[in-house]
């Protein structure tokens with residue numbers, strides 16, 4: 299970085315920005331979640347990104363996306379890169395306007411990253427990335443916002459240490475955090491069309507406010523910085539390791555949460571019953 303740059307002057311004494319900034323972050327999904335996490339990471343000193351998204355920014359996205367009205371009609375990837383460079387002109391990024399479900403050499407793309415920000419809006423692509431990350435031993439952090447922004451969850455995959463998304467789903471299926479709880483984008487295609495197109499009363503207000511999503515993207519960013527720090531030869535100062543790998547956050551007292559600003563944490567190990575983790579272990583032997 300230009301030694302004369304004052305960009306990170308105010309956080310230089312907090313941690314080694316040059317060290318953290320070398321990390322390469324793959325952002326899978328540049329929507330409301332991915333864009334906010336990427337912006338936070340850029341403001342934390344991260345300079346290398348690969349941005350994946352195959353959609354363009356619509357006017358209806360603007361109240362929840364990091365990018366504003368002047369980017370309507372842009373590819374979300376290019377809009378986001380332009381925004382990131384407004385914070386740090388030295389940011390380098392690969393742009394991929396593609397559907398991650400159709401990416402052929404996904405393992406190689408993932409292997410190249412220090413951490414994957416898993417912020418796609420559907421389960422199949424999340425699980426495809428989960429498997430690629432487990433196979434290649436690449437950390438990822440996934441964030442989800444529950445219906446109407448009542449809260450959400452963030453999970454960090456730590457290779458060789460913690461469970462994967464398959465393990466998490468297996469565990470959560472039996473918990474109150476999956477009972478009658480729907481993620482904003484977990485509804486059927488029919489409902490999604492209705493949600494974004496026609497005024498269907500119950501579903502119309504399903505997406506949360508940006509303020510509610512921001513609680514989740516902030517946890518998401520913190521876990522991503524933690525994942526980057528874990529891969530450095532020396533732990534950066536003022537960045538103590540986050541002990542657990544899962545956080546569920548409640549914004550308000552709506553099932554499954556009982557109160558405002560409720561937090562539930564846990565540490566999830568690889569589960570014996572998880573085929574994805576077991577396959578990977580088998581390959582190692």
Ligand SMILES: [Zn+2]
Pocket residue numbers: 461462463464465466568569572573574575576
């Ligand atoms: Zn697993």
